[in-house]
Amino acid sequence: MATCQKLLSCLFLQLIVILMVSNLSNAQGLKLGYYHKTCPNAESIIQKATYRVISRAPTLAAPLLRLHFHDCFVRGCDGSVLLNSTKNNLAEKAAVPNLSLRGFNVIDSIKAEVEEACPGVVSCADVVALVARDSVSMIHGPYWEVPLGRRDGRVSIMNQVFAELPAPLANITTLRQMFAAKGLNMKDLAVLSGGHTIGTSHCNGFTNRLYNFTGRGDTDPTLDPNYIVKLRQKCKPGDTKTLVEMDPGSFKTFDEAYFTLVAKRRGLFQSDAALLDDPETKAYVFLQATTHGSTFAKDFAESMVKMGRARVLTGNQGEIRKHCAFVN
Incomplete structure (x- = not known):
């Protein structure tokens, strides 16, 4: 009888855990077709508006993807990266890593179109x-279904960017920790770096990798000398203005060439080179480099959906902000 009671107790505890996990998952509240009833044309409006932008300026695809990444990694995917600083607060936009972000005007314009169709x-x-x-x-990259229902945050703090956003100088240990904090694993790290x-x-x-890597006027030994x-x-x-293609020759096209570059020790950032310092990320780099990106498109779509769920508000x-740069 005692054994039976213990067994029932264990089963009950397991059921509680399962329900808690289920509720946590459901609490995120994201689902496909979220606006089907409240704003049925929302996704179509956004897609058409984005097409108008990218057809004229395909190089904006990268900044718009980067906006989503920078948003999700700081406070979660809550639109906090879009908020302007105020008299009493420096917002995420003011942080050095975000000073080079572009595409805010595109988001504002598209949001205005959606607001006109479905206010608030x-x-x-x-x-x-x-x-x-x-x-x-x-730009020839993968397409993925985006679960929707995120709400906009009211808080945006500059200093949180430095603590949560992976930097180009980050090593594999830091990258592992920062991605894990967002529920992302080492495969996601390799995939999203793509x-x-x-x-x-x-x-x-x-x-710093070219001229003064360790403070002695040296170069980064992990970077190909010819590169x-x-x-x-x-x-x-000291050059702060010149732009360099991250994937020379195909920087306007979403493809697997990035992994070929990293495999040849030609990744532009230390965070790119760091992928060769972990067995799992290294294996993924060489898999895509040697199989012409056989699974990259599918993997990228899956990792983007995972990243898009990070600490969402629902x-x-x-x-629901009326204007993306200001709280209501």
Whole structure:
């Protein structure tokens, strides 16, 4: 009888745990077709508006994807990266890593279109998530279904960026910790780093690797010496204005070429090179480099959905901002 009671007790505890996990998952409140009844044309409006932008300026796809990444990694995917600083608060926009962010005007414009159709219904955070997806798919990248229902946060603090956003100088240990804090594993790290297949970087994001890696006027030994020569021709010490393609030759096209570069020790950032310092991320890099990105598109879509769930606000949390740069 005692054994039976213990067994029933254990089963009851297991059931409680299962229910708690289920409720936590459901509490996120994200689902496909979230606006089907409240704003049935929302996704279509956003997709068409994004197409107009990307068809004219395909290089904006990278900044729009980056906006979503920077939003989700600080306070979760709540649109906090879009908020302007106020008299009493410096917002995320003011942090050095975010000073080079672009595309705010695109998000504001698209949000305005959605507001005209359905006032006060669609969040800025959801607009950012959908625009990132549509931008990538429009430059030959993967398409993924975006679960929706995010609410907008009312808080944006500059100093939190430095603590939560992975930096270009980050090593594998720091990257592992920062991704794990968002519910992302080492495969997600390798996959999402592949987003560097599009876009550009200012020289000061990596010139320490070219001229003064350890403070002795040396170069980064993990960077291909021949590539260092080429990069030095483009970037002089102290250059903060010149832009360099992160994936030379195909920086406007979403493809697997990034992994070929990293495998050849030609990743632009220390965080790119760091992928070769972990067995799992290294294996993923070489898998994509040697199989022409056989699973990259599918993997990227899955990891983006995972990232898009990071610490979301749902239900009665947060708000639906009328203008993305200001709280209501």
